Amino acid sequence: MGTEYALVHLKFTIPPAVLLTLLYRPLFTRLDVYKVVFLTTIAVLSTIPWDSYLIRTRIWSYPSHVIIGPKLFDIPLEEVFFFIVQTYNTSLLYLILSKPTFQPVYLRVERSKGHRLGACNTQWRRYKLLGQLALAQVILFGWKLVRAGGSGTYTGLILVWAVPFLLLLWSLAYQFLLGLPLTNTVLPIALPTLYLWLVDTLALKRGTWVINQGTKYGRHLWDGLDIEEALFFLLTNTLIVFGQVAFDNALAVLYTFPRSFPDPPVLPSPALLVHALLFPASAYDPERIRGLQEAVVRLKKKSRSFYLASSTFQGQIRTDLLLLYSFCRIADDLVDNATSGTEASMWISRMHGFLKLAYGKDKSTSTIESYVRHNFPEDAHSALLQLPVAKVSRKPLEDLLQGFETDLAFAKRSTNSPIPTEAHLQQYAQCVAGTVAHMCLELIFYDYQSSMSYEHQQRVLDAGDRMGIALQYVNIARDIAVDAKIGRVYLPVVWMKEEGLTYDSVVQNPHGKEVETLRSRLLQKAFELYKGAKDAIEELPVEASGPLRVAVESYMEIGRVLSQEGYVVKAGRATVPKWRRLAVAWRTLNRT
Template sequence: MGFEYALVHIKYTIPPAALLTLLYRPLFTKLDAYKIAFLVAIAVLSTIPWDSYLIRNRIWSYPSHVIVGPTLFDIPLEEVFFFVVQTYTTSLLYLILSKPTFQPIYLSAEREAPHGRWRYNRLAGQVFLLGAIAWGWRCIIEGGMGTYTGLILVWAAPFLLLLWSLAYQFILGLPLTNTVVPILLPTLYLWAVDTLALRRGTWVINTGTKYGVHLWDGLEIEEALFFFVTNTLIVCGQLAFDNALAVLHTFPKLFANPPLLPSPKILVLALLTPCSMYDDARLTGLKEAVHRLKQKSRSFYLASATFPGPLRADLLLLYSFCRVADDLVDNASTLEEAKDWIAKLHKFLNNVYSDTTTSPQLHDQVCDQFPLETQSALLQLPAAKISPKPLQDLLLGFEMDLAFSVASPIETADDLRVYAERVAGTVAQMCIQLIFHLYPSSLTAEDQRRIVAAGNTVGVALQYVNIARDIGVDAQIGRVYLPLNWLSEAGLSYDDVLKRPHHVRIESLRKHLLNDAFLLYENAKGAIEHLPVEARGPIRVAVESYMEIGRILRQDGFVVKVGRSTVPKWRRIIVAWRTLLK
């Protein structure tokens, strides 16, 4: 009896598991727990018979003085725990690294590639894995030095073959941070741990069943292969799971109202859905939405990663519509053209919410009246989940934008509040409507309306921050959003702001606007805590990420640099993590 193997866990496997748990805890969801538990169960159930066979046939062994004693089918309990902790740790690392990626947009990778390429990739992988199984079987039959390698391949390669056949295009299409990195990092770490354990004799590979080749001094090549293969199995299992979730959550016409914790049967059905059945228009809309959010709002893009999959998709599509509509008006070459775009958008919304307009008619209107690069944003708007009034008010906000000029400025703080409610408060209202649609609440209708109203106030606060940041940018395009009575009290005119947007007296007005923003925010942020729990933390992150811009702007001497992020990425990440911990 001994504690050598137990000490390996205490020193080397439990600490990284605990650290990753601490890092990911604010993001941990029921679905994450379900995925990890599912994979841990498969790992333990599939590894016990194989490991038991190796021990009984003296392929490897554990000296009695290094283990506590109790065994399961001749496997030391420390070894069984290794199956659990490795699967858990590698899974957590995968979840952390893949969280920023909106994976559904990679479902289209196969059809975007040159014709036939993906079929050959699938076939090449299948041939390779079948070859590995055949070679492993031959090694086992021949016995001798290749026995351990053969047993690894015959055990692991069939699982990899299944996962590859089901999810190969998803695996190949995703960024390396979702695939290669979560395999290599734990593999390198476990190679180092295994080297120490083999040198100390914590476990022993018996001679005659191994090649005697070392990857480096102390690390048998078979052990290196084992840890690489097992981590590949874990990550590919996570990828196949996420592939199925992406299909379930992205195509409501194929899978209406999938359960939060889908059964293995539903997951397999999703994986077996042919790519030819995917909704190309929806994938295009999502891909363009992600691109727009990355370009236009880095703070909100980071925050979007914290939202559950289905809600994240709807919010991306909503943002895409609002961004496209705003750009159509802002980028118009003349006032008349801008008004024409607003009129077309009004007509579009009327048709969307009309009982008599058919989908083909709506599609024809969008294709006839809007540029190609904007069409997916309009056609994929999740209009069925939100009421028309916030969208119509948003267009009224655009009309107010057009009216603002030297001849017709924002006169008072009340005028500014109305404008902010229309261009930003409406967006917050729609976000909350999407949340309540996806996650039905036990709150009364009155309470829900109160929360929506508070969301409107938070949206106003965020718009004030946006205006405070962009005083110089707005001045370049001839716009001033500071109330005229504020300017007058500071001894400034509309024209002064256009000519000298960084005047010291304008800085005092910037701080005035930021103070108003934080006052509104503090009064309304409590309503966030009454949102469904699935969205509560992510909404806090989205709001706090933007309010952090305001905090930086309030710092003495801070200078806004056009085209550069106001909040460094590392600071946005820290803000998000701290916010989720609350």
């Protein structure tokens, strides 16, 4: 009896587990726990028979003086714990590194040439087949080594045990394995593999475990590390990451194609996950994928703060929020980029027409698609057609368009401003931002099937409206100079009069002590609304409350920067450095 193997865990495997847990703890959701537990269970159950066989046939062994004593099917409990902790550590590293990636955009439609729905794409099938053939050859090679016995036995046993699982996972998730960024696939394999190679080198040199002579080649990757052990850790970490990728591939299918998988649960059953993985790529909806891809591009380009916040959401809600943002962004751009007030009014009218069809009692998908394709530019089609109308109400969208009409009033004004008083400013902010916050909450209540009473939900929705107004106030305070360049001043006229300013004087010179006084006044109003509404966030499901706090705090940080002396301005706007946005996100998520 000894503690040598247990000390390996105390020194080398448990500390990374603790560190990774602390790092990822603010982002841990029920779905993450489900994924890790699910994969760990499979890893332990699939490894025990193989490891037990290797010990009973004396391929490797554990001296009695290095283990505590208790065993499971001849496997020391320290070794069983290693199966668990390795899977846990590699899984957490994968979750951390893949968090920023919106994975559904890596789905690819595969249709043969001449398919009636077009979108011919056969290259992915070729990649799948080539991978399957290569892995099958490796399995055959491993089997030959086992049959031959001798020095290749251990290598053969590793290959015939691990590679069939890799073949299965490749066959199910090859699109993601090929398409995802290397930070999602190669890096979470390479880092723990290198680390475990170093740990294994120390353990082998100390005799913590022993590979018996006669069943190994006797060659080393470096001094003290047998090539068989190097291969073992490389393949096991590859299995873990492949398993996580396959799980995420299944989730991406579930959350991307609502017509095939309507309202999937937050924690899908294993049977549903398998069903999603077996769902043919030829049946993927290319318009849906394109809509998500275009939404991600818009988000990255137009709102860095919201893009950062969106990465903390997970699953269906992240998809729905991206699509909602895409619609709002396109609608805003159509109006702002119009060459005349008449054209802008036309776009608003057409969007009203779209909403009438989308929410009508006799709505027809073909009628809606025809209307969009005949009345809007091509780059706007996906944003309108993929709007999750079944999950958000019509009124906030109509109010959003009303806010755009206020923007148009600036171009039409002669002497009167569309924002004469603070009440008008609040109404405008409610239309263009409170509505967006309202719809975000509607999506959360829908996707997480809230058990709140109707009255309770309304109180939270009202708080969301106020928070949206607060964020818009920050936006206006930031963009005073930018708006002045296009002849707009969103500051109430009565406020400007109190400072001896006029609408035209601010347009001509949006700087100076008086303007800064008004900026501070607007920011004060924003933070008053923010403080009165932020507690409502905590009443949301935990999967949404943390990410929503990040979205709010990331934007309010702009207000804090504006409140400081000597804030930095880029292209007329105060900006928050990336390191500071990340710090805000981290601090916010760790708040209890």
